[in-house]
Amino acid sequence: MPSKRPSPSPAPDATEDKPRAAERIRRTARELFYREGIRAIGVEEIVSQAGVTKPSLYRSYASKDELAAEYLRDYEAAFWEVFEAGAQVHPGDARAQLMAYFEGLAQRATQSGYRGCGLTNAVVEYPGDEHPARRVALTHKRKLRARLVDLSAAMGARQPAQLADGLLLLLEGAYASGQLFGRGGPAASLVTVAEQLIDASLR
Amino acid sequence: MPSKRPSPSPAPDATEDKPRAAERIRRTARELFYREGIRAIGVEEIVSQAGVTKPSLYRSYASKDELAAEYLRDYEAAFWEVFEAGAQVHPGDARAQLMAYFEGLAQRATQSGYRGCGLTNAVVEYPGDEHPARRVALTHKRKLRARLVDLSAAMGARQPAQLADGLLLLLEGAYASGQLFGRGGPAASLVTVAEQLIDASLR
DNA sequence: TGACGATGTTACCGATCGGTACGTATGATC
DNA sequence: GATCATACGTACCGATCGGTAACATCGTCA
Known part of the structure; x- marks a missing residue:
């Protein structure tokens, strides 16, 4: 859930108003979840492959289930x-x-x-x-x-x-x-x- | 002495020559794995529902994967x-x-x-x-x-x-x-x- | 009986799970 | 430069994962 305030000035580069990390997480999760299965992939692996860290995931998504x-x-x-x-x-x-x-x-x-x-x-x-x-x-x-x-x-x-x-x-x-x-x-x-x-x- | 199966020396009661616990584990695993999925079910839950304990499982099955x-x-x-x-x-x-x-x-x-x-x-x-x-x-x-x-x-x-x-x-x-x-x-x-x-x- | 091998139990292991408290870097505004 | 909001990282949490060591108990046969 992107329930984040629309950042007025800092306007990131993504197509959305979400933080950059959220977009990388999303794309990485999409690929890993599809290829390996949702249960098989831990959040650690997602953030690791996305080049970010766990708190960045949980700032944009309420839980792993919601990310799924x-x-x-x-x-x-x-x-x-x-x-x-x-x-x-x-x-x-x-x-x-x-x-x-x-x-x-x-x-x-x-x-x-x-x-x-x-x-x-x-x-x-x-x-x-x-x-x-x-x-x-x-x-x-x-x-x-x-x-x-x-x-x-x-x-x-x-x-x-x-x-x-x-x-x-x-x-x-x-x-x-x-x-x-x-x-x-x-x-x-x-x-x-x-x-x-x-x-x-x-x- | 009375009704004995043609089991050699260690004669359990099951239809097979495997320990009784192994058979209970097998039937419980079958039901739980099917209903909930293999990844979703831990070995602890299997042995708990089967009324036995983990070592009984690992004496008859090399691993959870093999049980699956x-x-x-x-x-x-x-x-x-x-x-x-x-x-x-x-x-x-x-x-x-x-x-x-x-x-x-x-x-x-x-x-x-x-x-x-x-x-x-x-x-x-x-x-x-x-x-x-x-x-x-x-x-x-x-x-x-x-x-x-x-x-x-x-x-x-x-x-x-x-x-x-x-x-x-x-x-x-x-x-x-x-x-x-x-x-x-x-x-x-x-x-x-x-x-x-x-x-x-x-x- | 006594000994032995097979079965069952208690208690524990390191690794990994999803999730979080808290400090840090950055960039715009005054 | 001081302030403040935003975004990100370090370090950690308790719970649960699959798996195991050490001990107790039972059945069988000499």
Whole structure:
């Protein structure tokens, strides 16, 4: 939570009005949390890699859990940017837009070292309903499901909700199997399978 | 003297030749690791819930990591038992056998509190290639993929490997989305979607 | 019985965890 | 130069982590 007073004069260099250290912590946390997992990374390692110290972390973030939640908010913003990128390339074509994302995902999820979806991973790491990171992730997934229903309806599916569920299963399946198999994993068939499913859902 | 098992000299009561405490630890670890995650559970909590103490754990298991690997071996055995259960109900019918498992999974994955696949979760928790638990999980997933190829071939799919990939994506998607959405999640459509995919892959 | 090996218990280890009290450097304003 | 707010670092906290040494207890067989 950047609940800091907007510094009037000293105006740091970052795009925000936060201290410089906070931004470095944020970017470092994003990378480490995603690559290694939230539970696996201690705050000491974050500040060490960021080149700052712990008090600098706790001046901008209330706790490690809150920093994790902030990481997921960043992750979600980046996700939507990629997900909706196809809308500009294929305006008015819901199917092409979605498939554009699927093609990119199939690429990424079949590289070795792929780590899946940071939001899904966080839910796996924190089963307890109270954790702030989990809250962010669950809210996002509900939004994603709703968006898929809209896209499915725009494609002309007989039962948009059902097609959306199928697409969501494939999505999450690609995230997971990407971690499980790396290069040459089942996500290589993601696009073909999705096309079959969409075709079957249109009648 | 009375009812004795064919245990050599040191004859405990368990079904195995391991100490009684080891079996209690194993069952407790299985439940706690699955429900809360491996990283989230300390050895202290395991032995406490099992009603034993730490040295009893370390006499039967080399480390927490090894106990986690053992947990996953148990989990895998239980998985195959469920997965192959349909083979006896529908002998010679690969499609019916697979769908029997899918139906059960769709049920479980749409209950609130569902925690997904313990093997997949372990891979999410331990991204490092060296962890024994991850090794067990990855080996199992490769076996599962091969088994799905066999089943797809038995169904008469034009491209068995591709259908197997699609089914695996749906499987893993059900595991993940079950955790993300709980009751009423996308896994409710798992069976219908799988049927559509299989139909489209035959012809 | 006495001895022995296996199992269980008490009490503790160093390392690391997330988090904080408190002093220090800097830069603008008067 | 004195003042003050802001940003950052040094050094430390209690709690918990995984793991272990030393001792007590039990079952079995000579």
